[in-house]
Amino acid sequence: MESRHKELWSECCRFIKDNITPQQYDTWFRDITSVSFENNTLVLMVQSELFVDQLEERHLDVLRAGIKKVYGPGVQLFYDYYPVHNDPSTVITQRSAQPSPTIMAQSKAQPANPFQPKPAAEFDPQLYARYTFENYCLSQSNQIARTIGESIADNPTIKTFNPFFVFGSTGVGKTHLIQAIGIRIKEKNPQARVLYVTARLFESQYTAAVAKGTTNSFFHFYQSIDTLIIDDIQDLQGKKGTQNIFFHIFNHLHQNNKQIIMSSDCPPAEMEGFEARMLSRFKWGMSVELDKPDIELRRDVLQLKAEQDGLDIPAEVREFIASNVTDSIREIEGIVVSLYAHATALNCDITLDLARRVLANAVKINRRSVNFEVIAEAVASHYGVKPDLLFTKSRKREISDARQVVMYLAKKLANMPLTKIGHRIDRTHATVIYACRNIEERLGIEKKLAADIDAIESAIMQA
Numbered sequence: 001m002e003s004r005h006k007e008l009w010s011e012c013c014r015f016i017k018d019n020i021t022p023q024q025y026d027t028w029f030r031d032i033t034s035v036s037f038e039n040n041t042l043v044l045m046v047q048s049e050l051f052v053d054q055l056e057e058r059h060l061d062v063l064r065a066g067i068k069k070v071y072g073p074g075v076q077l078f079y080d081y082y083p084v085h086n087d088p089s090t091v092i093t094q095r096s097a098q099p100s101p102t103i104m105a106q107s108k109a110q111p112a113n114p115f116q117p118k119p120a121a122e123f124d125p126q127l128y129a130r131y132t133f134e135n136y137c138l139s140q141s142n143q144i145a146r147t148i149g150e151s152i153a154d155n156p157t158i159k160t161f162n163p164f165f166v167f168g169s170t171g172v173g174k175t176h177l178i179q180a181i182g183i184r185i186k187e188k189n190p191q192a193r194v195l196y197v198t199a200r201l202f203e204s205q206y207t208a209a210v211a212k213g214t215t216n217s218f219f220h221f222y223q224s225i226d227t228l229i230i231d232d233i234q235d236l237q238g239k240k241g242t243q244n245i246f247f248h249i250f251n252h253l254h255q256n257n258k259q260i261i262m263s264s265d266c267p268p269a270e271m272e273g274f275e276a277r278m279l280s281r282f283k284w285g286m287s288v289e290l291d292k293p294d295i296e297l298r299r300d301v302l303q304l305k306a307e308q309d310g311l312d313i314p315a316e317v318r319e320f321i322a323s324n325v326t327d328s329i330r331e332i333e334g335i336v337v338s339l340y341a342h343a344t345a346l347n348c349d350i351t352l353d354l355a356r357r358v359l360a361n362a363v364k365i366n367r368r369s370v371n372f373e374v375i376a377e378a379v380a381s382h383y384g385v386k387p388d389l390l391f392t393k394s395r396k397r398e399i400s401d402a403r404q405v406v407m408y409l410a411k412k413l414a415n416m417p418l419t420k421i422g423h424r425i426d427r428t429h430a431t432v433i434y435a436c437r438n439i440e441e442r443l444g445i446e447k448k449l450a451a452d453i454d455a456i457e458s459a460i461m462q463a
Contacts, residue, residue: 009034012070043078125194131179139297145288153184161286163260168290171328174263193226199235203242222249227259234264237273298322305336317355370413404435
């Protein structure tokens with residue numbers, strides 16, 4: 001009797017082997033062994049709980065047919081596996097997750113699903129309250145994405161855009177948009193099971209589930225979601241195990257008309273480290289790009305952020321920031337925070353000069369083409385002298401100071417070689433060195449000179 005159950009399983013395997021490819025058999029069935037067959041209950045030894053989910057997802061039909069042929073109808077199927085490799089003391093038994101008339105007798109006495117999802121009232125969607133459509137500034141750079149997002153949120157039963165795949169560079173508002181969809185859905189239907197999760201957190205949860213032997217619970221939890229929002233899906237690149245479980249979750253949700261929303265830093269066509277089957281599903285619904293924020297959007301974001309934080313930011317400062325911080329909405333918001341911190345620490349108002357100092361340490365300032373002529377013109381204008389006088393031999397203090405400032409700024413802003421500066425202003429290389437060093441030394445002790453140079457630089461950048 002001890003070997004009878006093994007013989008039956010060998011016979012079942014022969015049937016299965018005849019009905020699938022050799023590769024499929026080697027991958028999924030070759031290493032499965034029979035533990036026991038008693039009282040119409042078959043127990044098989046497998047690798048893991050995840051293996052069970054994947055096996056039944058792919059080959060339930062042939063497994064069911066083989067068991068019915070060899071063992072007869074009404075067989076109940078269980079799996080054993082060791083969470084700790086080859087340690088019998090850790091054995092866990094799992095009932096087939098796919099009951100059927102041929103594998104598992106259907107009766108009211110069946111145990112309930114061991115994983116019971118929390119009621120919607122106790123379910124945390126992990127959404128940030130400030131990421132609403134009301135706080136999401138509209139412009140041409142995000143109009144299409146926002147319109148589709150609102151359509152999904154306002155008409156959740158219509159799955160035209162499922163999945164909804166949003167992509168764009170860092171800081172363009174992807175997270176805000178996809179969370180706004182979730183918030184709107186919850187506002188309209190508090191009972192909806194909406195979940196926002198980053199791809200990194202999803203992977204961490206899955207890894208922990210594998211380690212604890214709770215993969216089945218993990219899988220069933222995500223199957224229970226009505227709207228699944230996954231941020232930075234590109235972070236699953238090369239994570240084959242996590243991709244595989246997500247593939248099955250995706251299929252289940254999509255087949256059951258549940259909404260899937262994802263964000264990425266690139267479109268599906270440019271993603272690497274993903275299986276083709278996964279990428280094809282990313283393209284099933286609607287993919288839309290969030291462009292870098294245009295000037296109108298940057299202005300609106302600045303205005304909104306200032307109002308939310310109760311800050312008085314002059315129009316010229318907002319325009320300066322909007323003109324120079326061009327890549328990221330998140331960066332703009334960070335600049336506002338930095339401005340407030342500096343103004344508070346220095347006990348001063350938010351001014352253009354303060355904004356220039358803050359931005360100098362945070363972003364690459366967008367400058368006009370700065371050359372020697374531009375610098376000479378700005379210096380002459382500031383000091384109220386004729387530009388031609390800067391090139392004379394005049395030793396008047398105001399002319400001499402202005403001339404040295406020209407040499408200093410030509411080196412600093414135009415990155416001109418010292419010899420070339422000397423040639424343009426008809427002075428020796430040594431004279432230029434002396435002028436630049438002199439200005440640098442005086443800047444540390446002469447507040448007026450520092451203020452003059454700040455004003456000249458500001459004029460050059462704003463011209």
